[in-house]
Amino acid sequence: MEVVFLRAKVFNKESFFISQIENKHIGDDGVIIGDNVYSKDLFCEGIHFKRSWMSLRDIASKSMLVNISDAIAMNATPKYALLGLKIPKNFNKNDLEELWAGFSTTSQKYSIEIIGGDTIVGNTLDISITIISTSKSPIYRDNIKQGQLLAYTGTLGSVQKDLKRLFQNKEISKTSKFITPILRQEFMQKASKYISSCMDISDGLCHELQRLSKANKISYKFIKNLNNNTLSSGEEYELVFSFDKKYLKIIKNISKKTKTPITIFAKAKRGSYKHKFKNHHI
Template sequence: MNLENYFISQFKNAHIGDDGALIDDTVYSKDAFFEDVHFKKEWMNHYQIASKAMMVNISDAIAMNAKPKYALLSVAMPKDITKAQMRELAAGFQNVAAKYGIEIIGGDTISNVKLDITITIVSKTKKPLMRRGLKKGHLIAYTGNLGRSGKDLKRLINLGKIHKKSKFVNIELRDKFIYNSARFLSCGMDISDGLFSDLDKLSSANKSGFNFYRPVKKNIGCSGEEYEMLFGFDKRDKKAVLRRAKLSRTPISIIAQSVRKSYKNRCKAHHF
């Protein structure tokens, strides 16, 4: 067990274990977006930083088939931040919130040596999509194309440049597909730590492993920061799922079938 999972295991709570905590018909989710951990200011301007911080958090709500309604922002800012940069941050938060119908209702600001952001999203759902629910024989799939975000991150770390429309900066969320397909899906989550690492979470939640139809390259399976959707469904619903993917113009890759065996993650832990 890695250190992140060990720490989480110290909290024995029925609400912990999904992309957010479901209480009645409300989902509460929270993610951090910290300088020198998730980004460097040399890589992104302040507008892009705020936008991505919001998108990362909204992704958790979508992954649970929940509609985000409210946001609480906590922003720790360095003392040398300018008013122009503050305005960029505010615009990034507000524009993404407006796009998804979210009201920013408060939060906290403090002085810090770096720019660190945490956001709480409050969402509503009538049919939550959980990590649990996968059954033997169900198909495993993901949206979009994986690997580009990890590749661009390596470029940035090596002082290279990436395209202004890079997936590492401009996340594409799959809300239309998830909202239209949820009734056919048995489980789901977003891919934030990499395909292999997040399959490990599905495996643990459902006590299952996977028979892959073809090998998945490590640079694809270990690419984090993708924010695509990983999900399972009954093979009898394959046509319905693919039809809704086509209607929402969402690329789908069916990669495996759920089986009763162990699963081993091939990636290093991202956080520790």
């Protein structure tokens, strides 16, 4: 009897599951209903972080920041948060106070009120946050036109380098963007009227470009050479955005006034784009 082993085709489970949800709201960093924008992210131990890498205060703060980042990318102002928390069984009062300090400090910085949620006890620290924001003029992913320029804020690549150091049991700077992402709220508030499409860089620039390619049925003519580290570094939470070239001078002026570095790296063209990199998660 001949036994034949068939190699299972690897597929993206997250994308497949999301594809099962059929409604008009799916496809952006948040869901827009009326003037409200609803966004949600999970921040899970063993997937997004290890407790040995960050303080509990930093873990809680980052879990808020990565959710706020989605709202900023859609030109929305965060107002309220719902917090879901799985608390490890061995946590004591001091641990819980440290966690709350991270949630509280970050929410106050962005004028967000934590209005409720749910808690359970388990073996790992897992956080789920829903942010409720408002926006009169939200920015979607699917509004890139051929010939428009694409740019990203800040610098990309440092998070991936720091993540490699953490895997090697080496220390990283306390100011690392892996610990505390830099959000570009002021830049977005001033530049939003000139931006046609935007999303935050959570999974790496190459992943976000592929998503934008699919949403807009476009490809890219790269006008700047980007190395693999720049393309694939995840957890950056910078913004990748498009705009018409007639607004180039205005965008550069806003960049200068808000002290937000930008890199213009491509033009949108007809076609499609697929990257070659693996997912960045643990």
